[in-house]
Amino acid sequence: MTAPRIGFIGAGNMATSLIGGMLQGSFKPNQVMASDRSDEQLQRLSRQFGIHTSTDNADLARDCDVLVLAVKPQVLQAVCRALPAERKAGQLVVSIAAGITCSSLASWLGADTPLVRCMPNTPALRGQGVSGLFAVTQVSGEQKKLTENIMNAVGISLWLEQEEQIDAVTAVSGSGPAYFFYLMEAMTSAGEQLGLPREVAERLTLFTALGAADMAVHSDVDTAELRRRVTSPGGTTEQAINSFARDDLPGMVARAMQAAAARSAELSKELA
Template sequence: MSTPRIAFVGAGNMAASLIGGLRAQGVDAALLRASDPGAEQRARISAEHGIEVFADNADAVSGADVVVLSIKPQVMKTVCQALAPSLRDGQLIVSIAAGITCASLENWLGNDRPIVRCMPNTPALLREGASGLYANANVSAVQREQAEQLLSAVGLALWLDEEHLIDAVTAVSGSGPAYFFLLVEAMIAAGEKLGLPHETAARLTQQTALGAARMVIGSDVDAAELRRRVTSPAGTTEAAIKTFQAGGFEALVEQALGAAARRSAELAEQLGQ
């Protein structure tokens, strides 16, 4: 598959991460372009990645095979309605904006457009992201590969069969980094209360989080089995795990992710009006 010409509408952090990931994979800078209303941001993207930049979205999408909508959800309707006359039939639209459904994009851009809706997360900035992707019925097999190549440049990219599952992806991986940050915060604070200096508690917690993540990813057994292997009967880990469970840890996680998924659906309804 030949590399498509890709235009980014919006050149913020996530777009910059995707562009950097593609360039690191060897994609020619001549195949990438971006538009942004901020002159400073355009200059930064151009200098860092050697791509052509534009102030006008219409100029950026001209001649592109793939148009990546990497703008804030709150301005998506206005930008799409202004951009629609500049799009040609068959251009793949990839949206990485949270809460904007394919139906809303079709309404603003015109019907029968091939659209892939994505939910990436912030570790994509380090090319360690996790994204869920959903394609509407107009997306060809080649265009699915193009969208997957794009999101795979910054981490894991997994396809969804039903669009509503984007809300679940938002709850699990989209918002997920914040859950781990919260646990890290709590562990550092608890370590300090047990007498550790802040810097020591922080470094131990951070390295433990990194090591545990690598073990989960690299292991041939699931997380439950890994937990059992480090939980000796009547030992220190068991004492901590039982305390978590007595406080309703699993139920609380389920409730929290459920709340995130419901809010994702609510935002999609609000932003699509």
């Protein structure tokens, strides 16, 4: 597909981040369009990126090869049903709306629509996101590659074999940033209780988290081995790890993520 045109319905933070990342990569401003109800938001996008904008979703949908649905899940059905039936043949639709299944999208857009369902996470706003992707059978290899190019503009993406795995992706990476924020919050407070000024405890915590993540990403061993390497027998780290183990930290994490995955599945049913 030569110079495909990508249209975003919804111009919020995630769409803005994707557009910015795409334009820093191989995409050109004349390939990207966006529609939104907010004139102010569209004017900002136009000034910042030099892309075409519109308040008319139908007009945008007729003129693009890829349609990215970036609106709130609660309004997606109404948005989809209002789109014109005479869109480009084989137009790829990528949904980043949480909880909306491909079967729901197909019922609103047409059974033969090439659909990709995507679960990004908030670090995408900083170009450090990770997205789980699922494609229906109508999506071609070329369209899958194009979806990767779009989502990889703000991080990395991983394909899933089954749509149900989106719920697990939600539990791991979609909700995951909040888990780490919660741990960092707790570590900062504990450091303060140990006598550190809060700003010192916070900086120590944040940059320790950043450094540990960077080590894990670039290491040739898994995180369990990295943990073992910094846990000297009889040392301070061992005492902390033993305390975590007594409180069943692995079990706590597993139960929390199971709860997140279950709620993701429930939301999909509620929004169907």
